[in-house]
Amino acid sequence: MESVTFETAVYRFRRHLLVEKSYSGLTVKEYTSDLNLFKEYLKENYDFSDNFAVPKINKFHMAEFLGDIVIEKENSPVTRNRKLFSLRSFFKFLVRNSYLEENPAEDIETSKTERRAEPIYMKTNQARKYLRTVRNSSSRYKLRDLAIIKIFLYAGLRVSELVNLDLENIDFDDESLKFYGKGNKERFVPLHEDVITTIIEYLDNREEMKKKDDDAEKALFLSARGNRISVRTVQHTVKKYAREAGLRNSEKITPHKLRHTFATTLYKETKDLNVLKDLLGHQDISATQIYTHTDPEQKKDAIDDMPDF
Template sequence: MSKNISFLDAVDRFKNHLLVERGYSELTIKEYNHDLFLFLDFLKDKYNFKEDFPVKQIEKHQVIEFLGNIIIVQENSAATRNRKLYSLRSFFKYLVRNELLDSSPAASIQASKTEQRAEPIYLKMNEAKKYIKSIEKSDSSYKLRDLAIVKLFLYGGLRVSELVNLDLPDIDFDDESIKFYGKGNKERYVPLHNDVIESILDYLPLRDNIDIKDPKDEEALFLSNQGRRISVRTIQKFVKKYAKSAGLRQASKITPHKLRHTFATSLYHQTKDLKVLQDLLGHASISTTQIYTHTDARQKKNAIDKMEDF
């Protein structure tokens, strides 16, 4: 028998479950929280639900209408709808499993079909070099920091959420590596290219001169110009800024995740070792890593040119 728990109480318990039991990062939990409160706003606007309504009051048709609203009214993609559906499914599944709800109103709702991309967006080698040059030529007083961050993406394939949480003790300069806890609270070991080591060492004197505002940020590797641990948003903004100044194709689509794609694509093309790549990227399943086995247009043309004449 389910308990008469309110929606807000259920959300608090679910977030605590994600943090303590699942070991999710604060950024991931924030995304779940955003989706759930978007759903709450919809229920309040469309069905006049009160702030403290019981979660068992939610019905399947309301979830379907919310997901339809995401696409039709807010003009979001099918992929965005699926992301919201996944958040709601996880939320209700947790409540059912813990006997806080009898059944999930989202369990039988199907995901939308999404357009399949042939390969992830990534920078070609000449584009990556132009990108690095655009940072080196920048007049930003924080270009040494930005260069170290970008090289960690390009040579190490870190997630942006992992990078912002790096602390000084995570770097082993003797071993030339970093060790940290990544997605799912799993320990990750990533060897560092010499170019990354040099860039971090170039940045550290700049970091030492920053007035750190909060004691909890004392060990943060990368700091903002306000003296706080650098934020995901700050990195997203300057990554796009340098892509535009470098004159890259699809500059508006270049994100930290695309730089991670660049690392993965480059490493796979050089080594063809999917297991090592899976390990370095921190993927739980090798099927996720397999998107990097694509071939680019030049490789395809070279293969055709090498064929014998018939």
């Protein structure tokens, strides 16, 4: 079986569509756009390199990508299904030409409703248990990890935004983070007092850590090797504590799920979509409306509070 990079596979797939399938240039452009979007998602959220091999992709990566298409962007389930079709066609081509043994997109179901998927998030008691597990950890990086996780839970940053934070992005006077986020958009995120305190405790610990290069000197969060922390390390850290906390479906707890927890919790408290939109760094408020859902407990409470007839 020949091993090919994602970029090479897309090139061969495009040629197949144009020459063998005789698809129009516009149709091929749509397929290519979907695949490039998927590639950028993998690089941003799973720390894939530019030249990653196609067997590295699994069903979980694809399901997360398609879920975020609905949650983070203003795409409808219809658009999500079209992107799924693009992925299925691409991986079917790879299997048929012996670049892969099986199609990881084959068992992913299409959306059967126009209703947007509700985001997965932690309930308050789960989040408390999760943070308690980090606080009680014996890891030498406990303070760093606690600061990272609190920034996700109290500020809702994307993982790509967090790993790119520099020391200069912290404004202790305003108790906030100021940085450029997705789309090079300037972001201002106020910090909870508990987060500020945790960051200050971590900074004392950070002073003792060796810095490998100039980039590490300015980076807020460092790896065990003295580099700027990577997306992959953050993802591993988040999952590790979820397992240690004994959370249900711990393998599905990702930095993105912590961001959803922040957003869902904040909306329940404020009911203000505009504030949430700005804090999450969304371009369009339609992407923020996903957090207006109600959970089963809220629905039951509403029914229980009805007057007697």
